[in-house]
Amino acid sequence: MENQLVHPKAPTGLVLNIQHFCTHDGPGIRTTVFLKGCSLRCKWCSNPESIRPTPELAYNPGKCIGEKQCGYCLKNVCPESAIYVVGSGDRADDKVRVNWDLCTNCGKCVPVCPTNALYLFGQEMTVGQVLDEVEQDSPFYRESGGGMTLSGGECQLQPDFAAALLAGAHERGINTAIETASNVPWDFMAKVLPHVDTVLHDIKLTDPERHKKWTGADNARIRANLKRAYETFPDKKFIARTPLIPGVNDDEEHVRATLAFIKPYKNVVDYELLPYMRFGEGKYGFLGRIYEMQDFNPPTPETLKRLRAIIDEAFGRSGKPARE
């Protein structure tokens, strides 16, 4: 029954990275497969390289050895003339630069770069290739109760590939989880969710206007999708999560509103707060983009403790009382 939902013509998908030994992406030790492409544009995004649904160039000047020593990428490699050097050549800094407004992400400069300063995010992989790599860690999954987690970007934007991966993992006896923001058509979720054991889904903001302001789209579809998912799959485990962003949603109001949304459903077993960490900052530079959240600081331990106490109370756990 499960396999009938898997589109037979979805042998490949755009994979950003396969990360081993993850401990925060579901139960136990897990291997997380990051799929490329996202339907939101959260200003705090820590994986900016996962946003676009196509392969894209990144450049790490720290690895560039400069025009004098190398300079291969400057020799008529780029069809758009998007690679250049600042100054006249007598500067100490002769590292190349990328004109991101001219770059079309064709990737022709990548093979000529001997130090991998220029590289492409996102590669087309088959279901078999991904699962073979994931399966290498299966002893750890058994020991720890872990498995494979699909993340992103938004992993459900490649529904056929994601469903095939998850179903394939189940066939190999691997537990499955996804991390999702759920801003996708319900059809996509209907394809993916049957093959998922644990659904880790974000609730970033509860107010539609504020959701749109900070993530690019309102949350009407997300809420509708989640309610439908809770009801359609009563036996699956859902865990709600909020990336806690200072000045955006690090307040009691948000936590209580989220609890009010999830508490009627018994299959939503937990609500986690993920403190904003400014992880993605450097990567924005590699992609030639601007990180708009650069002046924000992570939430304080006191805030976290206070908000977590509210959640513990709602779930009937004996957390320490909140500090006033």
Added chain:
Amino acid sequence: MTTQMKRIAINFGGGYVPGLNAVITGAVLAASELGWEAVGIRDGFEGVLFPDRYPDGGLMKLTPQIVENLAGATGCILGTAAQSDPFHVRAINVENMVEEVDRSDELLGMIKKEKIEAVISIVGARALSILWKLNRKGLRTVCVPKSVENDVAATMLSFGFNSALSFVAEMLERCRQAAQSARRIGVVEVLGEHAGWLALQAGMAVCADAVLIPEIPYDLRKVAAKLREKAKAGRTFGLVVVAEGAQPLAGLHAPSRTSDSKMKAALSPGATGNGGFHVIERSGQVAAEVALGIQRLTDRETYPLVLGQLARGGTPTVVDRQLGLGYGAGAVRALDSEQSGVMIVFQPPDLKFVPMAEAINKFRTVPAKSEFVQITRALGISLGD
């Protein structure tokens, strides 16, 4: 011979520089003399792409009467668009999913529909590349260089630089008085990612003790030696000017500017380098590093101060007003002589036109042997080398 041009548009691409209105005034007056109609496009190209956002429409009719008193005014009547790119316009599709779409063809169609025959665009380095792509797709355009850092290639002077320079020099003068009163060493960070003109010329104007620019990697020991030498002669304070793109000499104590490397290693297969990460510097980081370094090396109290984006505000100087009027009128002259895809530049003593491509992928940086560098050295100002 006058062309049959009837209607032209003016817009801005990129961030604000002081006195943008002067360029509008120059273009509108010159167009009016030729009997042309001029309109302004609000906020880059947004006025054409999103007319519904503007209660009075995305285009603004510009007449000599409207611009009469504008040349010396602060602000910009058309608005600016620091991140407007018609090739990557953020949109929400029918499925409520966010995506970036290429609306350049649509933009060109709408410009045609508005019967706009050419666009005069006031651009910085980044908007220049975008405009060039539009030009290659058929947009008739002449551009005017603007930059508070004076880093646009092919021209001696970008619009806005002179005003920023005057402001920064005045602020440095005040910083020095503050440093004198507090008996400390003030370390002031100014704009200049690729080019150190602002730091160099303003620092020179106020006779700072040291000026650190991106073109000359610095050794703080040399700066400290200069400051100690002056202290020995009885000077109780100091002033160091740092451009935000200044870098320490390779091999010297490299500042710790990496963010969490563990996460990078995990998520970015190509980003696992041995240091040397280029992260987007927070404003003020260079000032903080240099201030700390100097304090360590001189055992004198320092304080970092960031002028940063403040240099973008304010009214234009007389030099910029002249330049803006000249650039605006010159752009109209270029259109009148059937030119397109060119940038108007100041190569003393003339205003000239060069193909836009000549300024793309280039920055006007400070040459090591330039007159400014030599004068600075002659004045006893350390360049950190």
